[in-house]
Amino acid sequence: MQFARVACLRLLTTLITLIGVAVIVFIVVRVVPGNPIAMMLPPGATDADIERLKALYGLDKSIPQQFLIWFANVLHGDFGTSITTRQPVLGLVLGRLPATLELSIMALVMAVLLGGTLAVLGTRLRRTRAEAGIDIANGIGMSVPDFLWGLLLIVLFGVLWPVFQISGRVTPRLELPFTSQFYLFESILRLRFDLTRDLIGHMFMPALALALPLAAIIAQLLKQSLKETVNLDYAVLARTKGYPETSVILAEALPNAVLPTLTLIGVQFTFLIGGTVIVERLFSYEGLGNMAIDAVINRDLPLIQGIVILFALLFTLVNLAVDMTYAFLNPRLRHA
């Protein structure tokens, strides 16, 4: 009962949020100066041509009318047609989504591994110089955003000591046998590890740039949480039973210390996904974010709308997933 109620409320607020996002982006996009139609037509087109095209894209109606038409179409899965490429928005967006998802998930995995290791290490070595060093690294990692990390990585490992690729998703001359857009995933399934290596060579730096701030936040919060937990009575009790410190941290403290960190990772992961927009641009990585910036520059209204809605959907799904994981990991909720 309790769970059903909470779940229903969550779904309701998620819907309200999504509709809110749709309304705002719709209005913002309609007041963009610069006439997209004029940009599409060759010079010398008549006014009648412009009106005809406006009617075709529904731009001749009032904004509330346009919204209702658009919204009704969206409910049928029709997000409109891109003005620049004249292809359905949904197809374009879904074609780019896998690239962004692979990048985000790889970044998340890197952040969790790096942050988790630093947190455990810092707790094990608490009150030593090593912990102070980890604190300083965390402070820097958190204060500097993904955009700057990306640039720094480009200079360091793209130019001064070129070990990674600085642009694109995959080396263009390679033959790709893929049937889906999940290149990395598929290359592993097809055992084409040469391609996997090439993909990772391109992905590593953008993913690391996205991962560093999150890794620092995880390291700091998890370490703080661990340090509180290792002083709780049950951890002390475990030590008096004869368990060594490392196993007290890993077996007793970690499962409990993870919970407060987990809720934070939800919000922070959406920040990370949002960060792909500029990081993809920086590394010329062909994902959603790169497409979004082009769409804004080209005033491609239907495409902008589609991308923003997709991002919003992604963010709300991430939050939902985190809440469910939290409920699953927390025995208080699992056995309520």
Add this chain to the structure above:
Amino acid sequence: MLDGRGAVKRRAGARLWLSGLWLALVVLAAVFAPLVSPQDPLAQDLMLGRLPPFWMPDHEPGFWLGTDSLGRDVLTRMIYGARVALVVALSAGVATCLIGTALGLVAGFYRGWADRIIGRLVDIWMAFPPVLFAILLIAVLGTGLSSVVIAIVVIDWTRFCRVVRAETLNQSQMDYVHSARVAGFTRLRTLVAEILPNVLPVIVALLTLEMGIAVIVEAILSFVNLSVSTDAPTWGGMIAEGRTSIYQAWWVLAFPLAALFLTVLSFAQFGEGLRDRFDPVLR
């Protein structure tokens, strides 16, 4: 109490002074830009294109950190770029802080429908990818300094709002707030005289953090060519240009990047340092 208070204090002091020193340097450079710059920031000379910094062969005296592809002096443009960065940091930082803090205090202290509406708005805002939102807003507002500031405020008020709301809510449940009620304080007085001093350290730390973020957002917008005019010297614009010629002239990217890096880092550390230094509870 049992942990190394002394060591923590020393470290906090060091970061306050180091970050303060760098920020002071940036402020001085911005204020006295025409006096301290070796060259004219807009002067182009294709004959002097892509000169390397002073320690490398083929450098030209007077162009300490080299030149870009159009022969403009990197150091000069960095110094002038500090002006844009600081103006954006101060105006966007303060405006974001005022709006976000006010909404956060109201939501966290008065609760009820105000909290619900503000909370819903925050949720909607959080569902936008911030960089895309900023770019979209600039497309609407047109490029220029004031558009950049407005875009930052519109996007980032939620950061203050969320944190201040949570902290206010937290403080509202403390007994000293009940005690103020027992003493017959009005709600407003309780909020301003009792709760605000306890939320203030968080606000100060967030404010300097936000200033750093504002600098970054400006740089990002410059990077996608949507900030101030393309000719005007900004760190982001220089970085964008450096990115295109990175293999030929890495210094065009590297030096403004270093300035940006240090400035953003310093803003964040300065706030934390201030808090450690001046908060009576931590002190």
Add this chain to the structure above:
Amino acid sequence: MVEALFRIEDLRVDVPDMTRKPLFGAAPRLEILKGLSFDIPRGTVLGIVGGSGSGKTTLGRALVRLIKPSGGAIAFDGKDITHLSDEAMRPLRRRIQMIFQDPMSSLNPRLTVGRIVGAALGLRSGDRRVSEALEQVGLPAAFVRRYPHELSGGQRQRIGIARAIAMRPDFILADEIVSGLDVSSQAQVLNLLQGLVKELGLTLAFISHDLSVIRRLCGRVIVMQAGAIVEDAPTEALFEKPAHPYTRELLDAIPSPDPSIRW
């Protein structure tokens, strides 16, 4: 008969039980206080005792109107304050004061002692009346410039007392004010409070889980269990001839510092 400063009739407090809230509609109510009636005569010290979850703290907070009762009536000095709004309560606030259990949370950590005590009176921290209040609780006037975290537990609790008595109230509620203190500072705070009650003619309600502390201070005792009063008797009678089995259980469970008394 002495006139009652507080008259409580059938006082009820309930809260929504969120764990059993249906999908739509209001949550069922969970009763915290189940209809309490008692008087607090002017100039007396009433002890309120009970275990954890007995509702004694809720009762205290309802008395000083930090929470709104859901039923019954609270009359203070002949005036019904049960449903007064915050606005209407404000003129009465000065007369009804409270000392909190946890002085660390009840003293604003970022204000000086002078401002904490002075603010209640609308005074500056340097005002003479602030230092007077501090002297009354046995603290040096120089403490006005200190912050709460620079004081010991006992000293903090005395600041809480100073703040309450500085208002010259008619009534003070003391909620578990010595439970966090060591026995030596506990004795000091109790002696101080006892002196002030006599000196200022205060009416006091003293909430505690510890009957041995109650015996020293209170003229009458209310024993609470699960939101109800199980016994209401003069202190001597209660300790000599406890009527309710729960009171007897409480008395029996106190470990007296005397090894010859077996349990």
Add this chain to the structure above:
Amino acid sequence: MSAFLEIRNLSARLRDTGERVLRSVSLEVPVGAVQGLVGESGAGKSMIGRAVLGVLPKAVEIVEGEILLEGRDLLKAKPSERRRLIGTRTALIPQDPLTALNPSRRIGPQITDRLVDILGWEKARATARAAEILAEVDIPQPERVMRLYPHELSGGMRQRILIASAFAAEPKLIVADEPTTALDVTVQKQILHLISQMQARHGTALLFVTHDLGVVAKICDSLSVLYAGKVVEETTVQKFFAAPQHPYSAALLAATPRHTDAGASLEPVPRAVLDAVSAEIAADDASWRRHG
């Protein structure tokens, strides 16, 4: 009776400030005896218990002294050897039952883990032992309780489980660190009865840390009174409550409220007594510094 635990001249200080928190503490706990450690907050009573179990906070370091368990010095043993000794011979009953059980683990494994991992028992034997010891502390349906999580049980139940867990491996010494402070008086009485019953039945030595002289009077055979990390009086319970010898411990007893006599007023510990005991400690420190 020989001493199972013997502490000799134990001194400890804070790593950062060098302030002494234990000052040449010596005490003995004979096999099967109940020794009380009494003092106000900051007196170092919990610190002694923690030092014995090897779980001092990282901020505290031992500077000298010996902790002898069956004649072996724990402070000189290798870390792994010390952990094994402590894990097999001793146990802890902690203060707060709400934080002493790991909220994300079921009750059963929290009792059997030591038996299996440290003592090397078969899993089935450990489970049977856990059920047996839970029944002994009056937990109904032990098998069912072992499958529950801590939050599904009341505070009193959890404290019983912690007591059972402490006795499960038949340790020779149990350190009880304010085991009833977080509980209501009525529950406190039951728990204290349970602890002394179990202690007597198993013949375990008990080091009982508390701030409450009332509790000492009910459960201990002898006691050490601490002030600022120094043992100011060490005696038997009978002698102490008849006539405390040291002025500080006498003042402490006078400040303890009794519900039995009506008129008795509480005497706060007089300033003069505190000054005298502080002077005693200062002199002690001075000679310790000269000596060291």
